[in-house]
Every structure is written in structure tokens, then in C-alpha cells.
Amino acid sequence: MTDLLAPQSSPTQERRLVTEIPGPRSRELMTRRSATVSAGVGTTLPVFVARAGGGVVVDVDGNSLIDLGAGIAVVNVGNAAPRVVAAVQEQVAAFTHTCFMVTPYEGYVAVCEELARVTPGDHEKRSALFNSGSEAVENAVKIARVATNRSAVIVFDHAYHGRTNLTMALTAKNMPYKNGFGPFAPEVYRVPMSYPFRDADGLSGAEAATRAIRQIETQVGAANVAAVLIEPIQGEGGFVVPASGFLPAVAEWCSQAGAVFIADEVQTGFCRTGDWFASEHEGVVPDLITLAKGMAGGLPLAAVTGRAELMDAVHTGGLGGTYGGNPLACAAALASIETMRELDLAGAARAIGDTMLPRLRALQERVPAIGDIRGRGAMIAIELVKAGTTEPDPALTAAVARHCHAQGVVVLTAGTFGNVLRFLPPLVIGQDLLSEALDVLDAAFAAVS
Numbered sequence: 001m002t003d004l005l006a007p008q009s010s011p012t013q014e015r016r017l018v019t020e021i022p023g024p025r026s027r028e029l030m031t032r033r034s035a036t037v038s039a040g041v042g043t044t045l046p047v048f049v050a051r052a053g054g055g056v057v058v059d060v061d062g063n064s065l066i067d068l069g070a071g072i073a074v075v076n077v078g079n080a081a082p083r084v085v086a087a088v089q090e091q092v093a094a095f096t097h098t099c100f101m102v103t104p105y106e107g108y109v110a111v112c113e114e115l116a117r118v119t120p121g122d123h124e125k126r127s128a129l130f131n132s133g134s135e136a137v138e139n140a141v142k143i144a145r146v147a148t149n150r151s152a153v154i155v156f157d158h159a160y161h162g163r164t165n166l167t168m169a170l171t172a173k174n175m176p177y178k179n180g181f182g183p184f185a186p187e188v189y190r191v192p193m194s195y196p197f198r199d200a201d202g203l204s205g206a207e208a209a210t211r212a213i214r215q216i217e218t219q220v221g222a223a224n225v226a227a228v229l230i231e232p233i234q235g236e237g238g239f240v241v242p243a244s245g246f247l248p249a250v251a252e253w254c255s256q257a258g259a260v261f262i263a264d265e266v267q268t269g270f271c272r273t274g275d276w277f278a279s280e281h282e283g284v285v286p287d288l289i290t291l292a293k294g295m296a297g298g299l300p301l302a303a304v305t306g307r308a309e310l311m312d313a314v315h316t317g318g319l320g321g322t323y324g325g326n327p328l329a330c331a332a333a334l335a336s337i338e339t340m341r342e343l344d345l346a347g348a349a350r351a352i353g354d355t356m357l358p359r360l361r362a363l364q365e366r367v368p369a370i371g372d373i374r375g376r377g378a379m380i381a382i383e384l385v386k387a388g389t390t391e392p393d394p395a396l397t398a399a400v401a402r403h404c405h406a407q408g409v410v411v412l413t414a415g416t417f418g419n420v421l422r423f424l425p426p427l428v429i430g431q432d433l434l435s436e437a438l439d440v441l442d443a444a445f446a447a448v449s
């Protein structure tokens with residue numbers, strides 16, 4: 001391990017349970033939480049965090065949990081990564097906010113320069129910075145509409161794009177994201193995704209694309225389409241990896257139809273899938289790309305990066321926001337990107353996948369409820385079904401997750417049917433910890449199946 005992977009200040013890289021999970025101090029805090037925080041804000045695992053770093057989260061009772069969630073694909077470089085901490089400390093002492101639209105600063109510009117370098121394609125690019133993935137997606141749609149002078153936006157089954165009004169409309173799943181929150185924004189049209197585990201056997205990526213495109217052409221009309229918005233690997237939808245050929249065919253249709261192809265890489269971006277961006281695995285160059293999560297090592301920062309002619313089609317003052325591209329978040333992003341490059345975190349993500357996939361396949365041999373194993377790099381999921389069928393088993397999924405939590409491993413669930421266990425470790429997690437987490441998962445299946 002290099003110094004950057006195991007900084008002096010980082011908590012000991014171990015799973016250590018000293019109380020039941022959650023422990024007494026966490027339970028106390030949960031009581032306070034319930035009395036003051038809206039019930040609408042959920043909790044996956046009710047342990048309160050004291051510190052986190054590398055591949056562990058340490059709670060207020062002194063338990064050290066293995067982190068296979070990375071704050072939902074955010075701390076790709078690790079929690080409190082040393083370079084990020086140093087950059088933010090330096091920035092916070094210099095100035096905290098001026099508003100980039102009032103008096104600009106270099107950090108914002110430097111982040112946009114980095115985004116032009118790391119995102120797919122060597123065309124002329126521009127970026128604009130925001131605070132959250134939802135906000136980036138909203139702005140990508142605004143840009144596409146202005147640039148094309150069209151209004152329709154195409155999205156896919158199982159898609160997740162956020163919780164604001166427009167992004168709720170773009171998101172597929174009703175509970176918990178949309179239920180009761182309508183009316184939703186108009187001019188959003190949903191078409192079938194390529195979902196190899198659930199599609200008819202042997203449906204190729206090209207055929208799945210034809211199915212989607214036929215629906216767009218017949219129900220919306222190509223000339224009305226401002227943008228096709230897609231996650232190259234779906235996140236909350238259950239890490240659905242489309243069949244090979246699907247993304248390039250959809251992108252090609254967009255270019256023929258004069259529609260903007262927007263890749264939502266909020267969850268897949270920044271080395272998570274074993275390359276800087278998931279679009280690259282199929283050589284797809286998006287017109288616009290939405291970014292957030294892994295970008296800034298845990299500070300809130302998001303971006304739309306894309307073709308200069310689209311990004312510059314917007315009238316001056318049409319994009320922005322008080323906090324967008326906050327200087328602390330920009331300093332954190334520059335430090336994170338440098339860390340990703342220096343530590344080759346794309347390579348680290350591939351190594352994580354190489355460790356996980358054979359272990360999960362061996363587990364599948366013993367557990368017939370594991371219907372599918374999929375993902376790329378350090379974005380891996382298993383879909384649980386009633387044995388021998390494709391009928392989702394959300395109860396088993398929840399039980400396995402609960403068991404892992406109780407044994408000190410943070411895992412997340414996902415999927416339209418709530419039957420997907422997803423793994424998103426920080427890319428700096430040690431192989432020993434990862435392997436131990438997989439032992440716990442193995443034992444969880446033995447205990448609950």
C-alpha cells in the first residue's frame with residue numbers, strides 16, 4: 001500500500017464489531033433523529049458515523065464497518081482522502097464563496113478544463129457546474145431544449161435521474177421517488193431499456209435499440225426529440241448493463257435525428273466502472289454528459305460537460321445558481337481527479353471487479369436465488385429471484401442486506417423490484433477487506449436462504 005492509500009490519519013482498515021449493530025450511542029442518536037428529522041428521509045443502516053477512510057466507516061460506538069457503498073458511489077477516492085482534505089483546508093482558509101457568477105475564481109475554470117480532458121471525445125467542450133446530480137440532469141435538458149428548439153425528452157424503463165420535479169418525471173420508479181409528488185413535468189417519454197436478464201433470450205443490443213427507436217418514432221416523432229437521456233449502466237434501477245451495441249445504436253439514431261444524446265454518468269463516472277466513464281466501454285461519445293457523485297471526493301459538486309456548440313447555445317445568464325461550483329467543492333474535485341490519475345483508480349476498479357466476479361459466480365453455484373450477476377469494474381450487483389424463475393425476491397434481498405449490516409458490512413439495495421444487492425466500494429479499498437466483505441456476504445446467504 002502506498003501512503004496515499006493508507007494515510008496516517010485514516011482509520012485502521014479492519015472490520016471490528018464491539019457492540020451489536022446499531023450500538024447504544026447510535027440508537028440514542030436515532031431517537032433524536034426521529035424526533036427532529038422528517039420521516040421522509042430514509043436510513044439504510046442506522047449507525048451514526050464518527051470517522052471514515054479507505055474501505056471502512058467507524059461508528060460512534062467504535063464499530064468499524066467495511067464500506068461497500070461509498071456513500072452511493074461518491075467517495076471513489078476514499079473518505080477524507082488526504083489530498084482532498086489538504087486542498088479543501090487550503091481553500092477554506094482563503095475564501096469560502098463569492099458566487100462564480102458574481103466574481104469568478106480559478107478553481108471553477110480548472111475543474112472545467114479537467115472535465116474537458118477526462119470526458120470522452122476530443123471535440124471542443126464546455127462545462128457548467130452545479131450542486132447535485134439532479135441539478136446537472138435538469139440543466140442538461142434545458143441546454144438540449146434551447147440548442148434544438150425542441151421539447152421532447154426520451155428516457156428509459158428503470159431509469160433514475162433524481163428527485164426534483166423534472167428529474168422525478170425522468171425517473172421511472174414510483175415508490176419511493178414519485179408517489180404522491182405529482183403533477184410531473186410534461187414532454188417526457190419512456191421507452192424500453194435493454195435489460196438482458198429480463199429481455200427475451202438472445203435479444204441483441206441492436207434489436208433492443210430498434211425496439212426503443214420504433215417506439216420513439218411512432219409515439220413521439222423524431223423531429224420533436226430534443227434529447228435522449230440514458231445511464232450507460234443504470235444505477236438505482238439495478239445496475240442494468242445494456243446488451244452490447246445498444247448504446248452505440250441509440251447514440252447513432254440521435255445523431256441522425258438531430259437529437260442530443262445525454263449520458264447520465266452521475267453514478268457511473270470517475271473511474272467507477274474501470275474507465276473514466278462508462279460510455280467509453282462501448283466507444284460512445286455523448287453530446288452532453290452529466291456528472292456528480294464521484295467527482296469531488298464527497299463534497300457536493302455536479303457538472304454538465306458537452307459539445308461547445310450546444311453548451312454555448314444558451315443565452316448568457318441562462319445557466320447557474322448561487323452555489324454552483326463552490327470553491328471548496330472545486331478544490332476537492334481537482335484533488336480527487338489528481339488522485340484518480342495518480343493511483344490509477346480506473347485500474348483499481350477493474351481489480352475490484354476481478355476479485356468480486358469470480359467470488360460471486362462461485363456463490364451463485366450454491367445459491368439458486370442469485371439470478372444474475374452483472375456490472376463493470378467496481379459497480380457490481382446481484383439480482384435475487386425465486387429459484388429457477390425471474391420472479392423478483394425483494395424479501396430475500398432485504399434479509400441478506402440486513403444480515404450483512406449486522407455483521408459490519410455496508411451494502412445497498414437497488415432495482416425497480418427492490419431485488420438487487422449492489423456493491424460500490426471506495427476504489428481504494430484493500431483486497432483483504434474486500435475479500436472479508438465477500439466472506440460475510442457468503443455467510444449471509446447461508447444464514448438466510
Ligand SMILES: Cc1ncc(COP(=O)(O)O)c(C=O)c1O
Nearest residue numbers: 132133134160161162235266267
Ligand atoms: C444516474 C443518476 N442520475 C442522477 C442522480 C441524482 O443525483 P443527486 O442525488 O446528486 O441529485 C443519481 C443519484 O443517485 C443517479 O444515480
